[in-house]
Amino acid sequence: MSIETAYNILYMGSLIIFAILIGVMLVRSVIGPRITDRILSVNMIGTMIICCIVILSRYLDEGYLVDVALIYAMISFVSVLIYASTYIPARPGRRPLDGRKKTRRKGDRRNDAYDPYEESEEPGxxxxxxxxxxxxxxxxxxxxxxxxxxxxxxxxxxxxxxxxxxxxxxxxxxxxxxxxxxxxFKKDNRSGSAGFGSGFTKVPKGGRQ
Amino acid sequence: MTGTPMEWIRFVLTAVFMIVGLCSFICAVLGVFHFGYIMNRLHAAGIGDTMGLMSVLVALMISAGFGMDLFKLIAVAAFMWCTSPVSTHFMGQIEYFTNPDLSSYLKLRRRRGDTEET
Incomplete structure (x- = not known):
């Protein structure tokens, strides 16, 4: 067996396994119950495709495919940023859809900043x-x-x-x-960066999926 | 077997790193399917983005030898290591801002505007 045959077998085997993993992640992007599951699966598919492209660059002995992989990495990163800018509100009074409106005290003026989740009243x-x-x-x-x-x-x-x-x-x-x-005033308004909570300890209500 | 021992050593190193990378990606995909909530899945997916990608790229760096491809692969690795945590953070923020049922999954810290009715 020659060196080239050994390398070819290694690269082909890796590509086949990566293709199987990409197909499996596509399943997650279809059944994922939330939007974030789908975004995550698309991001992971992008990472695996980067690996496939660089393996192909060695398999075909074409050096420019690594540049293609670099550009693809940038595009996949920017796509996640665009998803985030679509779903994350960018107002100073932003807060999650957690029903925290119920906890407003009477006379609490901290939440008087414009909130996109509140229906607009006619102020007069x-x-x-x-x-x-x-x-x-x-x-x-x-x-x-x-x-x-x-x-x-x-x-x-x-x-x-x-x-x-x-x-x-x-x-x-x-x-x-x-x-x-x-x-x-700005510090009291709820911004998103301090809000992850203290841990991911709970299992969702339906048990494990 | 054709090829000098040095080339075979290079091949063995390439194969070892490639298999480690493949196993990392398999672990990441298995983790994404094993956990039930997106926050845990993000943690599992980070394995693929860091260890899996780095092992595969190191394998190809060893196979490529010293040349232009080596520096391009280093650039790909550096870029992905810098931007992958940012993507993960943004996905966590999307989940935080779009899930109305967040309190049943996470233990949220009490904030200054809250009363005990939460």
Whole structure:
């Protein structure tokens, strides 16, 4: 047996096994119950195809196929980024579809940033600034209608609001300003990067698949 | 048998690394089918992206010898090692943002805006 025959047998065997593995991953992309299972299987198929291309480059002794494999790796990475940009909301007040709306406290203004998962209400006119003190009836009407304070009702420069110690307008923004603490609005909003939880300990409800 | 002993040693090394890579990919695929949730599957798929790909590329680097192909294969390996964890992280984020039933699978940390009704 010559060296070339041995190499050919090795490469052909590897290619056949990779082809079988790619077919098996295609099955996962069909039956995977969630979108992320399918994205994962496509990503893995891409990785295995990169291996196939570089094996072919040695089998056929063509050096340029490695460049093809490099470009394919870049394309498969960019495809996952595009999937992610489609499904991950990019707003400052973003949060998962976990039903966390139920846990809003009354007067909690942290979630007043625009949330794509909340249905939009008709806000009506907002009485802010100087008009806010002159028209408390409008603020009360807004509060009765929507169940929360108007977003632009509080401004930190206003002396009267700063000295206002009534509890019904109590929110962290003015409290923080009264105490002289700068409140980082962005940090309180839920962003996705801190949200993976403490572990993957549970088995799904149907048992193992 | 034709070929010098050096060439046969090179072939044996190539074959060893190739078989290790194939076994890693088989383990990754088996893991993806064994686990029931996407987060565990991501962990299993990482085996293929790192160990499997690296072993196969090292096998081909040994087979190619010292030349232009060697550096191109090193470039492929470096690129995939840098971008594969990013892809995995994004897939985890997609799952986090699109699954309404996340609390039944994961133990989520309590956040500042939550009350005990969660």
């Amino acid at each position: 006119p907002v009485y802010a600034g100087r008009e806010a003190e002159e028209a408390p009836w409008a603020r009360e009407a807004w509060r009765r209608q929507t169940g929360r304070m108007p977003a632009a009702a509080v401004s930190p420069e206003k002396e009267s609001i700063r000295n206002d110690s009534s509890n019904e307008f109590g929110n962290d923004f003015t409290d923080g300003i009264k105490k002289g603490v700068k409140k980082d």
